[in-house]
Amino acid sequence: MIGHTPLPEQAPDGDPDPGHYHLRLYVAGQTTKSLKALANLKRFCEEHLAGRYEIEVIDLLENPRLAAGDQILAIPTLVRKLPAPLKRIIGDLSNTDKVLVGLDIRPRAAPV
Amino acid sequence: MPPDVTAAATIPATLPKAPTGIDGFDDITLGGLPAGRPSLVCGAAGCGKTLFAMTFLVNGATRYGEPGVFMSFEERAEDLAANVSSLGFDLDGLAADGRLAIDHVHVERSEIEESGEYDLEGLFVRLGFAVDSIGAKRVVLDTIETLFSGFTDPTLLRAELRRLFGWIKERGLTAVITGERGEGQLTRQGLEEYVSDCVVLLDNRVTDQITTRRLRVVKYRGSAHGTNEYPFLIDGDGISVLPVTSSGLNRPASSEVVSSGVPGLDAMLRSGGLFRGSSILLSGVAGTGKTTIASHFADAACRRGERCLFFVFEESAQEICRNAVSVGLDLLRWVAAGSLRFEAARPSLYGLEMHLARMHRDLDRFQPDVVVVDPISAFRGPDTEVHATLLRMMDLLKSRGITGLFTSLRNDGALQEGGDQGLSSLMDAWIKLQDVEANGERNRTLYLIKARGMSHSNQVREYRITDAGVELIEPYVGPEGVLTGTARLSQAAREEAVMTRRRQEVERRRRDLARKREALERQMQEMRAALDAEEDEANLLLTQEDAHEAVLADDRTAVASLRGAAE
Numbered sequence: 164m165i166g167h168t169p170l171p172e173q174a175p176d177g178d179p180d181p182g183h184y185h186l187r188l189y190v191a192g193q194t195t196k197s198l199k200a201l202a203n204l205k206r207f208c209e210e211h212l213a214g215r216y217e218i219e220v221i222d223l224l225e226n227p228r229l230a231a232g233d234q235i236l237a238i239p240t241l242v243r244k245l246p247a248p249l250k251r252i253i254g255d256l257s258n259t260d261k262v263l264v265g266l267d268i269r270p271r272a273a274p275v
Numbered sequence: 276m277p278p279d280v281t282a283a284a285t286i287p288a289t290l291p292k293a294p295t296g297i298d299g300f301d302d303i304t305l306g307g308l309p310a311g312r313p314s315l316v317c318g319a320a321g322c323g324k325t326l327f328a329m330t331f332l333v334n335g336a337t338r339y340g341e342p343g344v345f346m347s348f349e350e351r352a353e354d355l356a357a358n359v360s361s362l363g364f365d366l367d368g369l370a371a372d373g374r375l376a377i378d379h380v381h382v383e384r385s386e387i388e389e390s391g392e393y394d395l396e397g398l399f400v401r402l403g404f405a406v407d408s409i410g411a412k413r414v415v416l417d418t419i420e421t422l423f424s425g426f427t428d429p430t431l432l433r434a435e436l437r438r439l440f441g442w443i444k445e446r447g448l449t450a451v452i453t454g455e456r457g458e459g460q461l462t463r464q465g466l467e468e469y470v471s472d473c474v475v476l477l478d479n480r481v482t483d484q485i486t487t488r489r490l491r492v493v494k495y496r497g498s499a500h501g502t503n504e505y506p507f508l509i510d511g512d513g514i515s516v517l518p519v520t521s522s523g524l525n526r527p528a529s530s531e532v533v534s535s536g537v538p539g540l541d542a543m544l545r546s547g548g549l550f551r552g553s554s555i556l557l558s559g560v561a562g563t564g565k566t567t568i569a570s571h572f573a574d575a576a577c578r579r580g581e582r583c584l585f586f587v588f589e590e591s592a593q594e595i596c597r598n599a600v601s602v603g604l605d606l607l608r609w610v611a612a613g614s615l616r617f618e619a620a621r622p623s624l625y626g627l628e629m630h631l632a633r634m635h636r637d638l639d640r641f642q643p644d645v646v647v648v649d650p651i652s653a654f655r656g657p658d659t660e661v662h663a664t665l666l667r668m669m670d671l672l673k674s675r676g677i678t679g680l681f682t683s684l685r686n687d688g689a690l691q692e693g694g695d696q697g698l699s700s701l702m703d704a705w706i707k708l709q710d711v712e713a714n715g716e717r718n719r720t721l722y723l724i725k726a727r728g729m730s731h732s733n734q735v736r737e738y739r740i741t742d743a744g745v746e747l748i749e750p751y752v753g754p755e756g757v758l759t760g761t762a763r764l765s766q767a768a769r770e771e772a773v774m775t776r777r778r779q780e781v782e783r784r785r786r787d788l789a790r791k792r793e794a795l796e797r798q799m800q801e802m803r804a805a806l807d808a809e810e811d812e813a814n815l816l817l818t819q820e821d822a823h824e825a826v827l828a829d830d831r832t833a834v835a836s837l838r839g840a841a842e
Contacts (some may be wrong), residue, residue, distance in 0.1 A: 267389035
C-alpha cells in the first residue's frame with residue numbers, strides 16, 4: 164500500500180511546474196528511524212517547500228517488490244522523483260543541512 | 276585381483292551438503308558446499324568468482340531442483356546472461372520458468388547523500404522478496420563488498436553484513452558470497468571473519484607468461500576436504516576442477532596383454548604385447564617415427580574395439596590422420612566411428628596444471644581404454660614441475676587402468692639423458708628409437724630398454740616405415756653392432772656368398788665321396804668275383820677227391836670180399 168499524503172495546496176497532477184517536488188520515502192515498518200525520517204521530512208518540507216511538494220511513503224514490508232525499482236538498499240531512503248535528476252538521500256534525515264543540499268533546496272556552496 | 280590393502284578412509288557425511296555440480300569440486304569437498312550456510316568464494320579480479328557462483332546457481336536450478344537468486348552488485352542482469360550464454364546457460368529461460376531470479380543492485384556513491392542513521396533493511400527486503408517469489412534454496416551475492424564503496428560507514432556495513440549472513444543461515448539458504456582478494460587477507464573487507472563456514476580461494480597465477488588457475492578450500496568447518504591447490508579450468512564447458520593428488524599407489528594390476536600395433540615389436544616381448552594399464556615411453560629423436568608407431572598403437576586399440584584418446588601437442592589431428600595414411604593406417608574411420616578422439620593443443624596454450632586439468636576432464640568425458648600423449652617433451656617448464664605433472668598424468672591413467680603411450684623427443688645429447696631417466700623410472704616399458712648413421716646413410720633402429728614384468732628381447736632391431744606400416748627386420752649383428760640399411764644388405768650379400776661357397780664345397784665333397792665309394796665298391800666286386808672263382812675251383816677239387824675216395828672204398832670192399840672168399 165502506498166501511503167499517499169497529499170496536501171491541500173498541492174499543484175494539479177501533470178503540472179510541469181519546475182518548482183514542484185515529488186518525494187518518495189521508503190521505509191520498512193514503523194521503526195524509530197522511519198518515523199523520525201518522516202517527521203523530519205514533513206517538517207522541513209513545510210519550512211522550505213510549503214505548497215509545492217508531495218510525499219509518498221512506501222512501506223517495503225508491504226510492497227517488497229518496489230524495492231528493486233528505485234534501487235533501494237538502505238532504509239529509510241528518500242527519493243526525489245521530481246524535479247529531475249533523481250536524487251537519493253538515506254538516513255533518518257536528522258542532518259537538515261545535508262538534506263536541503265541533497266534536495267537542491269539550498270545551493271551546495273551556501274554557507275551553513 | 277588382490278584384496279583392497281589400504282583401508283578406505285570413509286568420512287561420515289554428518290554435514291548436509293549442497294552439490295555445486297562443478298566437475299571435481301564436489302569431490303574435493305566431499306559433496307559440495309555446506310547446505311543452508313553461506314560460503315565465501317574469494318579471489319582476484321578475473322579469476323572466475325562470478326562464473327563459479329553462477330554455475331553453482333544454474334546447476335542447482337537445473338540438476339538439483341533448487342531454485343536460486345543471483346544478487347549482482349556489479350554486473351547488470353543482461354550482461355550476466357550474455358556472459359554465460361556461451362556456456363549454454365539460459366538465464367532468461369530459467370528466470371521465465373521461475374527457477375532463477377536475478378537482481379541487480381546498483382550502488383553509486385555519487386547518487387546517494389547520507390543524512391542520519393540508516394540500515395540495510397532494503398537489501399534484506401529485496402533478497403527476501405526474490406527468495407520468496409521463486410522459493411529459492413540457493414543465493415549468490417556477487418560481489419557484496421561493492422557496498423563498501425557506496426556507503427560511508429563501514430562499521431554499520433559490517434554489522435549489517437553480519438546480520439545478513441545470520442539471516443541467510445536462519446532461512447537455511449545455501450549461499451555463495453564472492454569477495455575480491457585483498458592485501459594481506461582473503462578479501463578486501465575481511466569478509467572471511469563473518470562467513471566462516473567454508474572459504475574457497477580462487478587464484479590466477481602467471482608464470483612464464485602462462486596462466487594457471489588454481490582453487491583451494493581454505494577452510495571448511497565441520498567437514499574434511501582436500502587441502503591442496505587444485506588447478507581448475509574455465510573453457511567452453513564451464514568450470515572443472517582437477518583433484519590431481521587423489522590418486523595413490525593403490526590400484527589393480529592387470530596381467531592382460533595388449534598389442535602395440537607393430538607385430539615385430541610384440542614379438543620382442545615374451546608375452547606378445549604390453550600389459551594393459553601400463554605406461555609406455557617411446558623415445559627418439561626427430562624423424563624416428565614416434566608418431567607413426569603411436570598411430571599404430573591407436574589403430575590397434577580401435578581394432579580391438581576399444582576407445583582411444585590421442586593428445587597431440589605439436590601437430591593437428593588432420594595432419595596425424597593424413598600422415599598415417601602414408602603408412603597404410605586409416606585413422607579417420609575410427610574418428611568417424613567415435614572410437615578415436617584427438618585433443619590437440621599447443622603446449623604453451625595453458626600451464627602444465629591446466630593441461631592436466633584439461634586431460635582429466637577429457638578422460639572423464641571420453642572414457643578411453645588407451646591414451647596417447649604425443650609428445651610429453653613438448654611440455655616446457657622447471658624440471659621438477661614437468662616431472663610432477665607427468666607423474667600425476669601417469670597416476671591419472673593408471674588409476675583408471677588406462678594404457679598410456681607417451682612419446683618423447685629426446686635429443687641425442689647426454690644432457691637430456693638424465694631427464695629421460697628420471698622419467699623412465701615411472702614408466703613400465705621404455706622403447707627407444709634411434710637413428711643410426713653409418714656408410715653415408717641413416718637408418719632406424721629400436722630396442723627395449725625395459726619392460727617391467729615380462730622378459731623381452733635384448734636385441735637392437737632395425738625397422739622400416741613402409742607403405743604397409745612399421746616393419747621390423749631380422750637383425751644383422753656385425754662387429755660394430757647391429758648392421759642397418761645397405762650395410763645390412765651388403766652383409767647379407769656377403770653371407771650369401773659365403774653360403775654359396777660353402778654349399779659348393781659340400782657338393783664337391785659329396786661328389787668325391789660318391790666317386791670313392793663307387794671305386795671301392797667296384798674293387799670289392801672284383802675281389803668277390805675272384806673269391807667266387809677260387810671257391811668254384813676248390814669245390815671241384817673236393818668233389819673229385821670224394822669220388823676218388825669212393826672208388827678206393829669200393830676197391831677195398833672188393834678186396835676184402837675176395838679175401839673172405841679165400842679164407
